[in-house]
């Protein structure tokens with residue numbers, strides 16, 4: 407039997423993003439449902455038991471579970487219903503502008519959920535060894551860093567006795583310390599780039615504190631072992647090419663991959679939401695509305711964030727936009743926003759004339775003196791200096807309404823100072 | 825004497841320079857964007873500290889382990905012993921976020937507290 411439900415707003419995903427969006431829609435008279443396939447609220451935050459969350463959003467340094475509880479409490483209002491342990495499997499637009507979701511839970515079976523507006527907060531998934539194509543056998547003991555984090559922190563199981571971590575993303579760095587603190591030896595972190603891809607603070611407190619070597623511009627060229635991993639072979643890179651004559655062996659029984667995250671947009675594709683190849687997430691306007699009217703997005707499903715605080719801020723903005731959309735007061739005229747020099751992407755990709763705008767960027771360069779500039783129709787209208795920029799850290803700025811006073815194209819670029 | 829450090833108190837990761845003349849033991853700190861960086865540098869050079877996070881076994885049906893943390897950064901020299909103590913424990917639910925698991929670790933005035941609620 408299929409159960410039918412109907413709400414004004416459906417939020418898919420109860421991570422930092424979904425909960426922050428729901429905390430905003432809760433302030434309106436509209437009825438919201440928040441759906442997550444996990445039994446607990448908080449998404450990835452549940453397994454991030456380390457501290458370092460919330461300094462900006464809650465003005466306090468919290469662990470992941472503490473941050474999750476705080477945002478969940480903000481969303482727990484009478485007009486918000488939670489459906490946990492419920493996976494959304496299908497999603498479609500209805501002819502009358504609403505949406506219909508098919509969801510499955512062990513408790514309720516199949517549900518058909520209708521809503522007039524949607525918030526996409528499905529987060530992201532990890533890239534794995536398959537995406538990298540490292541040669542070698544397929545022994546046990548190979549994990550993504552996030553899967554190992556869940557195993558250790560939620561289920562309380564050790565992934566192995568001695569580990570090599572491939573990739574220096576934040577999850578891998580955090581896991582290096584977690585493993586060490588759990589009695590697992592961490593032999594090395596191997597990174598192909600000349601600089602670490604995680605935050606500097608994590609290199610300091612997760613590697614340097616324990617004397618764990620970080621091999622920059624090195625690549626794992628082989629994973630060996632029959633039933634269980636026995637060792638990896640690592641080679642230095644010269645212009646991206648492994649120097650096999652200088653390769654060396656590191657004995658270990660576990661290999662963790664921390665090589666990046668990909669926004670989880672299967673459901674967005676079903677809706678026909680237009681995606682941005684530079685982010686892997688939806689193309690959105692200044693209201694965080696996607697190309698499908700009534701569908702909004704925020705958090706890691708939109709672009710990969712290193713700071714949960716930015717996730718919550720962005721999703722809260724989207725939550726407010728959803729209320730305006732349902733009120734019929736959303737301004738949706740949209741001018742293009744793009745990037746040129748030294749920036750990988752900008753979110754959002756459209757601006758509304760005469761409204762202030764919040765923009766997030768991913769820099770392509772490492773620099774300790776750079777200026778972010780904005781040009782409207784070829785005229786320099788705004789700039790700001792940064793004393794540190796690096797690909798590991800997202801930049802986020804606000805442009806005042808007075809600047810965006812005419813329609814046209816807004817282009818951002820990052821200039822390195824001599 | 826001059827020492828270079830990176831502040832780990834927030835994700836900005838300010839590059840700090842701490843200087844001190846040979847006849848004084850007061851460090852003067854530059855490069856910090858907020859007062860926490862100055863404090864961090866002083867502590868790091870005299871008595872380095874870290875927030876400790878871990879999990880403890882418990883008797884809940886839902887959560888095999890519960891996340892815990894030190895209420896403040898703990899002097900590094902106490903961390904290993906504290907972790908061993910935590911890994912040997914088994915706690916009884918219910919517990920509340922913020923509730924104290926171990927009070928006053930090594931007389932530092934720092935507690936170990938639960939990072940989440942667990943009722944069943």
Ligand SMILES: Cc1cc2nc3c(=O)[nH]c(=O)nc-3n(C[C@H](O)[C@H](O)[C@H](O)COP(=O)(O)OP(=O)(O)OC[C@H]3O[C@@H](n4cnc5c(N)ncnc54)[C@H](O)[C@@H]3O)c2cc1C
Pocket residue numbers: 418419420421422423424441442443444448449450451454457458459460492493494495527528529530552555576577580670673704705706707711712713714715717
């Ligand atoms: C390991 C790790 C360490 C981090 N460390 C820090 C840190 O120290 N400091 C910091 O500020 N930030 C940190 N971050 C970043 C920050 O925590 C995340 O960016 C943020 O929590 C992501 O929130 P989200 O809601 O976008 O995604 P998620 O938390 O991933 O939430 C997405 C939710 O959607 C659900 N979902 C997806 N698809 C479906 C579906 N079809 N049906 C039902 N439910 C679905 C998932 O179950 C999940 O609960 C870290 C991130 C990771 C992964």
Ligand code: SF4
Pocket residue numbers: 831832833834835836837838856857858859860861862864
């Ligand atoms: S000095 Fe302040 S702003 Fe800089 S990293 Fe430390 S806490 Fe952050």
